[in-house]
Amino acid sequence: MKRRKEKNKQKFTIGMRKKLVVLFVLVLLAFVGLGVRLILITKNNGEEYQKQVLSQQQYDSTTIPFRRGEILDANNTILAYSEKVYNVILDAKILLRDSKYLDPTLKALVRCFGLDGGDIRNYLAEHPSSQYYVLAKKLTYSEISEFQELITPGSESYDENIQGVWFEESYIRKYPNGTLASDIIGFTSSDNTGMYGLEEYYNNTLSGTPGREYGYLDDDSTLERTTISATDGDSIVTTIDGNLQTIVEKHLYEFNEQYKNNAREGNGANNVGCVIMDIHTGEVLAMASYPNFDLNNPRDTAALIGMPAVDEKGNKVKGESVYDSGVYITEEMLQNFTDEQLYQNYNALWKNFCIADTYEPGSVAKPFTVATGLESGSITGDEVYNCLGKLEVGGWEIKCHNTYGDGAVSVSRGIEISCNVAMMYISQAIGVNTFTKFQKDFGFGLKTNIDLAGEARTEGLTYSAANMTSTDLATNSFGQGFNVDMIEMITAFSSLINGGYYYEPHVVKKIVSSSGATIKNIEPRILRQTISQSTSDKIIEYCNQVVAGEEGTGKTARPAGYMIGGKTGTAQTLPRGNHQYVVSFMGYAPASDPDIAIYVVVDRPNVLYQDDAKFATRIVRAILTEALPYLNYPMTEELSEKEKTELETLREQLVTTAVTEEEQEENPEEVTEETGENQEETTETSEEKERTSIWESFDKDPATGYYVDPSNGNLIDPDSGSVIGGDELPDFEGVPTEAASESSSN
Incomplete structure (x- = not known):
């Protein structure tokens, strides 16, 4: 065995040694050859290859x-x-x-x-x-x-x-x-x-x-x-008319300039928004809110000053008492903001108030209550109710906006003077099941699916039939106890005045390629019919009286030379009794055959007494006085001398503005903007109607123009009889938050 191993070892050593020597020589020759080749490349073509590689590095991919x-x-x-x-x-x-x-x-x-x-x-x-x-x-x-x-x-x-x-x-x-x-x-x-x-x-x-x-x-x-x-x-080609948009934004800005730093430090209101819509297509013609921001510099902190502040979680910073409508951003506060708080306040600035914020609508909801009653057959429109200034429902006394009582109130007059009691009677006739069904038909509690990012979800902010009490039904009838957003309201209202057709609102009408070829036309889309043509005609008739009627709460919304229709709204914010209000006006033009709807909402105006819808109606009047002539609607009303002067002043301002813009382009440092004083309110009737209401016998406060109730010092709106900024809490204090509603929904 030992001899065999030694033999094998000897044979392996001799045979493999020769092969290894040969293999080593071959590998060595190969490396020598490669080395020589690399030397030649570097010597003769190195710069050429280097340029090619570097060029490839510069341009490749x-x-x-x-x-x-x-x-x-x-x-x-x-x-x-x-x-x-x-x-x-x-x-x-x-x-x-x-x-x-x-x-x-x-x-x-x-x-x-x-x-x-x-x-x-x-x-x-x-x-x-x-x-x-x-x-x-x-x-x-x-x-x-x-x-x-x-x-x-x-x-x-x-x-x-x-x-x-x-x-x-x-x-x-x-x-x-x-x-x-x-x-x-x-x-x-x-x-x-x-x-x-x-x-x-x-x-x-x-x-x-x-x-x-x-x-x-x-x-x-x-x-x-x-x-x-x-x-x-x-x-994308939008439905927005840039000229109309400019008119809207100008008047929102003027409102802010008039009321900022008025009753408190801050903007003229927490928010103020306006939407104009084509009621026959759902196209948004203009949409704006204030404050706005420069799209070329959206992170300019100057735009934040005067806004209600929010914390690091995006929640509104509360004031020291319930009577404070918030804490408002100052330059000093900006310096102490954390990065997260600054970002959250930017988000509050960037979001679109017209689609992102929810609030209780107030009395602009009353036409929906009446339309529900008429369409469902719960009322005929010929009913007359007795308003004593309040109504007991579900164990609670709920006041009318006119706490002195409106007396005999027809359905039409209930809309014209904005009577809460009449609406509560109508809602009782309608019943919970029908009322909540029609709310969903009108889109309340549902997203409109407008083609803009950031639309609020209002699901859960309205009642179902199962959880609505009689008190909830009563307060919902005049627009308290449920939440909406602006696009939801104007879309629904458009269906009230266009024959009942609910169009999906949209902001884009066409998509085109980079070469200009049309890729897609976005056509108007009818989602459902909310009411019949006959009911729609009745609502127009009633809402016309809000502006044209002697007792109408919206007389101050009528633009010079035109008649429009609409509905005023005032709603309490939470907690009840804090004297903080959202005021609004929903209107349309022309009055005889509506084509466009306009909705203005002022969220907590910066004044001592906020519950006055005229803060909204005056904005509507200013916008439509310019917008309707621009849209080529012929005047329907005779102009008073005061209105003629007003329009002439407006024309001069428009000419001056055009010249100023030209001069500003040439000499921007030498030109200053001239805003002028706000024009005095125009009256709609040449003769004073006979004064018959109790409050019309009170003395007027010369500082505010309101009547003063000698028994409690409350101020009374001379146009509507509403209690303005009264110190008395509602009789139904303690009603659950969702239902508690002071009666100032005018």
Whole structure:
């Protein structure tokens, strides 16, 4: 055995030794050959290959940005567009590959872009291998054109010694009208993603597809490029009329200027919003709220000053007592905000009040109560109720807005004078099941699905038949105890006055490609019929009297030269008895054959006595006085001398504004805006009607123009008989929060 092992060992050693020697020699020769080849390449073609590799590094897999689609108004005026800009990129590795490139390149950078040559030299010394360093950002083509000539072969200024600098293309979003329609449009983030409004809702439509440029070396070691072009985003044409939008925003701003820092420090109201809608299509013609913000600089903290402050969780900061409507942002507060609190307050600024905030509607809900009664057959419209100033329901005494009583009140007069008691009687005739069914038919508690980001969900903010008590039914009948948002209300109201057709509201009417071809038309969409034509005609008849009637609570909403219809609204906020109110007016024009609806809501006006719907009606009057002539509606009413003077003043202001804007473009530092004084309220009737109500015998407060009740000091609105800012709490104090409603829903 031992002899066999030694034999095998001897045979292995001799045979393998020869093979290993041969293999080693072959491997060594191979490495020598490769080494020689590499030396030859480096010696003869090294610079050529280095240029090709570096060129490939510069151009290989370069992303080509897409152009985001435009947003246009109904007249094809551009509201948002994207402008191509350029980043100046330094490739240190290319620049330093030859010392002769350094000085010419640095001199050109300093001359063309005003850069600091010393800073660039320091960077090159510390990062000699860097291939991507941004020297300047977001320059326009005119700003880079001089340098572009220097690096473009064949141009007169071409300098082959300027190396290592190239331009990276991108787009920035521009909003040429600044704050105009900021709530509707929204803006984009730094990565070109839409935030809020149309920018967010139609982000996929507006966004395109990035392109790409590939570089590769062909068989002859030549750099070849293949480009896949970017696909630009589609554009959207909105239903918004830019001129109408401008009129609305002007008057919201004027309201704020008139009332800011009035009863308290802060804006003229917590929020004030306006929506104008085409009632036959659901198209939103204008939508705005105040405060607004500059779309080109949405993080400007100046826009936050005067707003109600919110905390790090986005909850409203409460005042020291229930009588405070909030804590309002000052410059000093801004300095102490945490990053999170600042962000939450920006969110409060950016959201669209007209679709995102909910509130109790107040008496603008009364036409819905009457329409429900008529359509369901619960009432005929010929009923007459006796209003004693209050009504006991479910063990609670619920007051009318006129606590002295309105006497005999017909259904029509119940709308004209906004009688709570009449509405409560009507709701009792309707019953819980029918009332809640029609609320859902009108869309209360449901999203409208308007094509804007951020619409509130009101599900759970209305009652079902199972959980509505008789007291809830009574307070719901005049618009307290349930919540809505503005777009929900105006969409539903449009169905009341257009024959009962509930249209889905929308802000975009057409999508077009980057070449201008129409991709999609967005047609009006009827979702359901809420009431019949005959009921709709009755509601128009009743609401016309709110403005035209001698006792109408909305007389101050009538624009010069026109008759309109509508309904006023005033609603308490929580907690009840805090003297904080949301006032509103829902109107339409023309009165005889409505085409457009307008809704103005003022959330807690900055005045001592907030429960006065005239804060809303005056805004409506100012807007429609300009808007109706612009929309080419002929005047239907004879102008008084006062109204003629008013319109002449308005024309002069419009001319002055146009001239001022021209001058401001030429000499912006020399021009100041002249706002003028608010015009005095115009009366609708030439003769005073006979005074018969108890409160009409009271003396007037010369400071406010309200009647003063000598028994308790309460102020009485001379137009409606409503108690204004009274200190008495409602008789039904202690009713559950959802149902407790002071009777100031006028």
